[in-house]
Amino acid sequence: MHPAASVIVFTTLSGAGFGMLAWLGIDSTPSTGWGAFGYYFVAFALAVGGLLSSTFHLGHPERAMKAFTQWRTSWLSREGVCAVLALTVMGLYAAGLIFLGEALSILGWIGAILSLGTVYTTSMIYAQLATIPRWNTPLTSLLYLTFAIAGGALLTGKVTIALVLLVAASFVQVIWWKKGDTAFADRGTNLGTATGLGDRGEVRSLAHPHTSPNYLMREFIYTVGRKHVQKLRVISLTLMAAVPVVLLALFGANHFIALIAVLSHIAGVATSRWLFFAEAEHTVGIYYGMR
Amino acid sequence: MTDLPTSTEKKLGLVIDLDTCVGCHACVISCKGWNTENYGAPLSDQRPYGEEPMGTFLNRVHSYEVKPEGGAAQTVHFPKSCLHCENAPCVTVCPTGASYKRKEDGIVLVNESSCIGCGLCAWACPYGARELDQAEGVMKKCTLCVDRIYNENLPEVDRVPACVRTCPAGARHFGDFADPESNVSKLTAERGGMDLMPELNTAPVNKYLPPRLKDSWDDESVLAPFLEPVAEETQGFMGWLDKQLSRLPGDVKQTEGAE
Ligand code: SF4
Ligand code: SF4
Ligand code: SF4
Numbered sequence: 199m200h201p202a203a204s205v206i207v208f209t210t211l212s213g214a215g216f217g218m219l220a221w222l223g224i225d226s227t228p229s230t231g232w233g234a235f236g237y238y239f240v241a242f243a244l245a246v247g248g249l250l251s252s253t254f255h256l257g258h259p260e261r262a263m264k265a266f267t268q269w270r271t272s273w274l275s276r277e278g279v280c281a282v283l284a285l286t287v288m289g290l291y292a293a294g295l296i297f298l299g300e301a302l303s304i305l306g307w308i309g310a311i312l313s314l315g316t317v318y319t320t321s322m323i324y325a326q327l328a329t330i331p332r333w334n335t336p337l338t339s340l341l342y343l344t345f346a347i348a349g350g351a352l353l354t355g356k357v358t359i360a361l362v363l364l365v366a367a368s369f370v371q372v373i374w375w376k377k378g379d380t381a382f383a384d385r386g387t388n389l390g391t392a393t394g395l396g397d398r399g400e401v402r403s404l405a406h407p408h409t410s411p412n413y414l415m416r417e418f419i420y421t422v423g424r425k426h427v428q429k430l431r432v433i434s435l436t437l438m439a440a441v442p443v444v445l446l447a448l449f450g451a452n453h454f455i456a457l458i459a460v461l462s463h464i465a466g467v468a469t470s471r472w473l474f475f476a477e478a479e480h481t482v483g484i485y486y487g488m489r
Numbered sequence: 490m491t492d493l494p495t496s497t498e499k500k501l502g503l504v505i506d507l508d509t510c511v512g513c514h515a516c517v518i519s520c521k522g523w524n525t526e527n528y529g530a531p532l533s534d535q536r537p538y539g540e541e542p543m544g545t546f547l548n549r550v551h552s553y554e555v556k557p558e559g560g561a562a563q564t565v566h567f568p569k570s571c572l573h574c575e576n577a578p579c580v581t582v583c584p585t586g587a588s589y590k591r592k593e594d595g596i597v598l599v600n601e602s603s604c605i606g607c608g609l610c611a612w613a614c615p616y617g618a619r620e621l622d623q624a625e626g627v628m629k630k631c632t633l634c635v636d637r638i639y640n641e642n643l644p645e646v647d648r649v650p651a652c653v654r655t656c657p658a659g660a661r662h663f664g665d666f667a668d669p670e671s672n673v674s675k676l677t678a679e680r681g682g683m684d685l686m687p688e689l690n691t692a693p694v695n696k697y698l699p700p701r702l703k704d705s706w707d708d709e710s711v712l713a714p715f716l717e718p719v720a721e722e723t724q725g726f727m728g729w730l731d732k733q734l735s736r737l738p739g740d741v742k743q744t745e746g747a748e
Contacts, residue, residue: 199612257606257626264603265584271491274609275584328578328689329615387615387686389553393567394683394697395507399557404564407517407549410541414617417608481686482617485551485569 199330200420201475208252209320210468212281213342215244216313217350219288223310225354226303234295237354242285242292244353245313249281273326277319284312317346324474329481331381333474337374344370345438345467352442352463357451364439364463371438371470375431382479382489392484403487418480419488430473438466491583493576497595500666501633502573502694503653504673504682508701510660512552512566516652520548520570520631523651528636529601533624545622547571547631548652555700565700568661570652571618571631572685572693573597579610579619587628594665595694596635601627615689638663666694 218241228234253259266282268275288309294300321342324333348363389403390396411419423430442459449455479489524547525532534544548570556562573590577597580588587603588610590596599610606626611619619630634650637643647654653661664673673696676682682696710716723731 255608257608257621258604261585261603261605264586265605265607268491268584268586271581272584272609274582274607278584323582323609326582327613329613386688391686391688393553393565394685394699395553395555395565398699398702399555399560401553401555403551404554405552407514407551407569408543408546410543412543413545413620413623414611416543417611417621418617480612481615481689485617 199475199478199480200417201472202255204251204254206468206471206475208248209342209471209474210248210464211244211251212248212320213317213346213467214349214353214464215241215246215248216281216284216316217346217348218353219245219284219313219350220310220347221350221354221356223288223291223306223308223313225306228295228301228306230295230299230301232296234292238288238292238296240353242289245281245285273319273322277316277323280312280316280319284309284316287312314343314346317342330478331385331387332378332478334385335374335377335381337370337377341370341374345470348439349463349467352456352460355451355456357446361443361446364443368435368439371435378477387481387484389484389487392481403485406486414482415486418482419486420476421488423476427473427477430469434466434469434473436466437462438470439463441466491580491586491588493580493590494592494595497575497590497592498667499594500573500575500694501594501596501638501664502666502673502696503570503633503650504662504664504676504696504698505568506658506660506662506676506680506698507565507567508660508680508698509658510550510566510568510656511658512550512564513657514550515655515657516568516661517546517548517550519651519655521546523634523637524629524632528632529599529629530622530625530627532629533622535623543623545620545629547618547620547629549617561703563700563703568652569616569618570695571597571614571633572616572691572695573631573633575692575694576690578613578615578691582609582613584609595667596633597630598632598635599628599630601625604628615686615691633663666696 222237222241253262265275265278269279287305291302291305291309294302318339321339325335325338328334344367348360348367351360351363389401393401395401441462445455445459483489521532532545536542548568551567551569553565553567554562555565573595577590580590580597585603585605587600589598591598604627606621608621610628611621619628622629637650638648640648649663653663662673662676664671666673668674676698677696680698682698684693685697
């Protein structure tokens with residue numbers, strides 16, 4: 199799959215933002231006033247910034263309101279609805295903390311659930327697609343949720359929890375990669391089943407229908423950088439988990455160290471998301487004799 | 490609504506005969522010709538005369554080779570357009586309701602004025618039957634020529650999809666699969682019509698007829714005994730010519746034993 203910058207930015211930032219909102223919502227000793235403002239400003243900037251970036255790849259962003267209508271069947275629609283609800287509820291909760299200095303904890307809990315629900319719906323947009331076997335697993339939701347919760351813990355300064363969650367996220371990531379590498383072959387879809395000719399012999403593509411790449415090939419068959427995959431995986435894990443864990447374990451949570459840890463983590467998640475798309479093989483590739 | 494209808498009254502679709510398709514791409518051109526100037530936004534091209542031209546097409550023809558174990562390879566031309574799946578994954582993922590499957594005839598369509606061009610339906614289609622138009626930013630797909638098949642302004646013979654009407658080999662057939670007596674149902678039953686990627690449970694309406702098996706190397710024709718060579722030695726004028734030509738240098742030597 200073509201790794202579109204807008205979607206990588208969206209899933210990376212929104213994941214961290216909603217993860218943060220979830221932690222803020224369930225905090226039993228929330229900060230109030232300006233302290234609260236700082237946290238919520240960052241969380242909303244990440245969540246909303248990510249959502250806005252996702253509209254950049256739309257052909258008709260001006261019709262985006264229509265995307266809220268099909269929540270009965272569409273995970274993309276559910277994500278939109280869930281995101282708006284989460285932001286509204288958490289907005290009200292934050293307003294209470296910042297302006298009234300009061301925590302309406304039930305609101306916080308609902309907001310936290312909706313925030314994680316948003317991350318889950320995002321993950322399901324990908325996990326539902328049988329056409330991309332690497333994504334088509336409940337592990338994809340686990341991956342998105344652990345990343346969001348780990349990132350959120352890091353961003354809200356919950357150092358001990360963050361350390362544990364970052365290690366957990368690395369484990370989920372490694373398992374997801376391992377399963378993903380054989381997912382396409384395991385599914386059993388090949389040029390034989392794609393053409394129905396498989397039972398008569400070996401099928402191979404002789405000629406494409408067109409001489410240069412079309413929308414399908416540009417969108418679904420992305421092979422650039424495949425040879426660097428293993429290196430990028432190591433880089434991603436290092437930045438996402440190893441660097442923040444080492445920094446926090448050695449130096450504790452002073453502001454400067456925390457900032458470096460957060461930036462490193464986000465760069466690592468972005469690398470992971472780049473791989474998420476770049477490595478994903480779509481069944482359309484089969485018709486072109488590639489993956 | 491992007492809910493799929495539980496059943497449709499008709500199941501309109503195509504039968505594509507892989508035995509007779511000659512790979513001429515006439516259906517590709519007639520499809521583009523009809524659909525660029527009728528229903529919905531035109532089908533744009535990018536850099537049509539430049540480097541790496543690309544454009545939106547609703548129908549494409551691949552070419553494959555099938556090589557049976559120990560047998561002769563066979564070329565199969567393979568037209569591919571939307572299969573109007575009964576269990577269409579492209580419809581249910583659509584967030585806006587732009588994609589829908591019609592209850593009356595099962596045709597899968599895009600309402601372009603609702604489409605936000607998110608591309609998710611193309612991600613969900615296993616077959617590559619949907620293309621996002623690069624100029625209009627909306628999703629394009631085969632409409633089963635919905636603006637021809639019911640069009641009373643056209644002579645009756647033309648009330649079939651453009652690709653079907655145009656195919657010089659008669660490799661594309663249009664009809665109602667819900668009717669067991671229809672041409673397409675009968676063809677499918679007689680020739681063993683196949684689903685593409687059945688393991689993905691999309692339940693395609695369109696069916697593909699497998700190519701008939703071709704001769705193998707070993708089979709000897711029943712006519713072979715009657716086809717004994719009639720003249721072993723050339724005689725008369727041809728014999729003389731043969732001799733004269735053999736005298737000239739540069740002949741391929743047919744001497745036995747020589748390398
Ligand atoms: S072939 Fe693709 S676009 Fe057509 S109905 Fe099936 S899934 Fe949808
Ligand atoms: S591209 Fe258009 S038709 Fe396809 S899922 Fe998005 S809004 Fe629906
Ligand atoms: S039915 Fe019409 S739109 Fe579909 S492939 Fe044929 S000509 Fe194109």
